[in-house]
Amino acid sequence: MNESLLSTVGRRARALRSMRRGPARYSAFDLVRRGALHQDWPRSFTQHDLKTSYDAVVIGAGVHGLATAYYLAANHGMTNVAVLDKAYIGAGGSGRNTAIVRSNYLTPEGVRFYDRSVKLYENLAVDLNFNVMFSQRGHLTLAHNDSSLRTMRWRAEVNKLQGIDSEVIGPEHISRLVPYLDVSPEARYPVLGALYHPPGGTIRHDAVNWGYARAAEHLGVHIHQYTEVTAVHIESDRVTGVSTNRGDISAPVVVNCTAGWASTVCDLAGVRLPLITHPLQAAVTEPVKVFLKAVVVSGSLHVYVSQTDRGELVFGASVDPYPSYSMRGSLEFTEELAGHVLELMPSIAKLRVLRQWAGLCDMTPDYSPIMGVTPVDGFLVDVGWGTYGYKAGPVAGEAMAELVATGKTPEIISAFDLARFAEGRLVGEKGAAAVGH
Amino acid sequence: MIRIPCPHCSARNSAEFRHVGESATRPDPSTVTPEQWRAYLYERSNPAGWTTETWFHTVGCRRYITVERHTVTNEIRAARPAGRDGRGGREPAEVLSTRADSGSPDAGGQA
Numbered sequence: 001m002n003e004s005l006l007s008t009v010g011r012r013a014r015a016l017r018s019m020r021r022g023p024a025r026y027s028a029f030d031l032v033r034r035g036a037l038h039q040d041w042p043r044s045f046t047q048h049d050l051k052t053s054y055d056a057v058v059i060g061a062g063v064h065g066l067a068t069a070y071y072l073a074a075n076h077g078m079t080n081v082a083v084l085d086k087a088y089i090g091a092g093g094s095g096r097n098t099a100i101v102r103s104n105y106l107t108p109e110g111v112r113f114y115d116r117s118v119k120l121y122e123n124l125a126v127d128l129n130f131n132v133m134f135s136q137r138g139h140l141t142l143a144h145n146d147s148s149l150r151t152m153r154w155r156a157e158v159n160k161l162q163g164i165d166s167e168v169i170g171p172e173h174i175s176r177l178v179p180y181l182d183v184s185p186e187a188r189y190p191v192l193g194a195l196y197h198p199p200g201g202t203i204r205h206d207a208v209n210w211g212y213a214r215a216a217e218h219l220g221v222h223i224h225q226y227t228e229v230t231a232v233h234i235e236s237d238r239v240t241g242v243s244t245n246r247g248d249i250s251a252p253v254v255v256n257c258t259a260g261w262a263s264t265v266c267d268l269a270g271v272r273l274p275l276i277t278h279p280l281q282a283a284v285t286e287p288v289k290v291f292l293k294a295v296v297v298s299g300s301l302h303v304y305v306s307q308t309d310r311g312e313l314v315f316g317a318s319v320d321p322y323p324s325y326s327m328r329g330s331l332e333f334t335e336e337l338a339g340h341v342l343e344l345m346p347s348i349a350k351l352r353v354l355r356q357w358a359g360l361c362d363m364t365p366d367y368s369p370i371m372g373v374t375p376v377d378g379f380l381v382d383v384g385w386g387t388y389g390y391k392a393g394p395v396a397g398e399a400m401a402e403l404v405a406t407g408k409t410p411e412i413i414s415a416f417d418l419a420r421f422a423e424g425r426l427v428g429e430k431g432a433a434a435v436g437h
Numbered sequence: 438m439i440r441i442p443c444p445h446c447s448a449r450n451s452a453e454f455r456h457v458g459e460s461a462t463r464p465d466p467s468t469v470t471p472e473q474w475r476a477y478l479y480e481r482s483n484p485a486g487w488t489t490e491t492w493f494h495t496v497g498c499r500r501y502i503t504v505e506r507h508t509v510t511n512e513i514r515a516a517r518p519a520g521r522d523g524r525g526g527r528e529p530a531e532v533l534s535t536r537a538d539s540g541s542p543d544a545g546g547q548a
Contacts, residue, residue: 263481263482263483263484264484264485267482267484272476272480272482273481274480274481275481277483277485277508321451321452321455321456323508324509325485325508325509326508326509326510362483365478365479421475422472422475423475424471
């Protein structure tokens with residue numbers, strides 16, 4: 001008993017000290033100083049006791065949940081906020097995606113929304129004082145037939161109208177940007193052109209998760225890992241709190257940011273969603289010398305490729321052909337993927353696959369997310385992230401935080417409401433979101 | 438890979454099948470409201486657990502079957518011919534339970 005009392009006192013004292021000092025700044029100077037003095041870095045976040053009441057509870061400690069909590073504290077001064085996750089930070093899709101960021105979508109609503117996300121990502125390292133390794137290396141979506149090329153032209157025009165750097169380029173320009181790509185007319189799927197999006201690129205997804213978690217924690221947000229929500233409490237169509245495996249919490253607002261598991265959490269609140277959860281697999285090769293700068297996507301071949309700073313080639317594909325919550329890899333996936341990749345780059349045939357994994361995608365019928373209010377007052381959703389959730393993390397967090405704090409749905413997400421399915425105004429984004437990440 | 442015990446053809450690789458969707462009962466078109474119809478079109482239980490769903494044996498018997506599958510483990514505990522006649526006849530309600538606008542999310546060549 002004494003021990004636990006002491007540890008509680010110790011933890012409180014440490015928390016107070018860290019609040020007085022503010023967050024440890026990460027800088028080149030500090031790196032040298034701590035190196036020279038053999039000083040350890042302070043812990044980035046602490047394990048808090050679960051309080052019985054919060055002003056808002058966010059379910060899901062992935063990029064969406066953490067960003068929502070961060071912007072609630074940073075933009076709206078709401079710091080009495082808890083982020084709950086049944087596993088650890090970034091255990092779901094936020095740590096499993098292929099980390100591609102872009103905004104060259106098809107619908108005006110989508111383009112505007114994802115562009116805001118790219119803008120936030122551009123300044124995120126400074127905002128969070130955390131190196132998120134955002135590399136705007138250019139993004140190419142290949143067209144192998146006339147109808148794909150037509151969609152690319154359509155997208156380029158929609159993009160340009162919104163002020164986004166996006167254009168259709170021909171095979172010669174493509175081969176200059178992507179060495180080793182087979183652009184010969186003899187290829188089985190000849191490359192006719194590509195939608196080139198220079199601001200697109202890749203990011204270190206774990207760094208984004210950790211950066212948001214660290215920044216939110218320093219503003220006073222509680223992040224509770226391994227805290228599974230087991231019930232959502234509702235009184236006369238109004239949310240009043242949640243039960244977890246660590247105790248009950250009362251809260252006037254609950255935000256569901258659980259992506260692949262969104263249906264299971266909404267089920268607790270009795271909210272029906274138009275979601276189907278599919279696994280999406282990805283794979284990575286052994287590292288080789290850096291040769292591929294741009295991100296290359298082929299919708300026809302169901303594949304996208306980028307090279308990490310370590311030299312590994314990261315491949316992703318389309319979702320598995322049947323819904324499942326299983327995250328096991330399959331041999332069929334690797335075989336099909338390898339075949340498709342070699343259609344594009346025959347010269348990498350000797351590269352070995354290092355590992356493969358799967359994440360869960362909550363697919364919507366129109367390939368756009370579902371954000372905002374539900375029939376249960378105070379129970380908000382930020383779900384339906386399918387295969388495009390990571391690139392939207394910051395803007396989704398910003399918009400959901402505004403909705404929680406002001407009670408009004410921000411204009412940038414008004415088209416993505418749950419009611420659109422009952423009212424028949426879907427936001428068809430399949431032409432730009434189905435495979436091209 | 439999962440193997441589906443087709444009641445007509447025995448256990449086969451799931452690659453031989455097309456996943457049609459969760460089994461659902463179509464509301465009566467003459468009395469349904471637009472909201473109810475759209476709920477039927479779009480809303481899904483999407484459970485992490487046992488589910489009853491329709492598959493089509495594309496490169497086998499080309500018949501619809503009803504399968505009970507656990508979505509977390511992919512274990513299958515039952516498979517029977519779909520349809521009211523119990524002989525694999527096409528049941529309109531189940532055929533129509535696929536998503537109306539996009540079909541399979543395994544995207545075709547138009548991304």
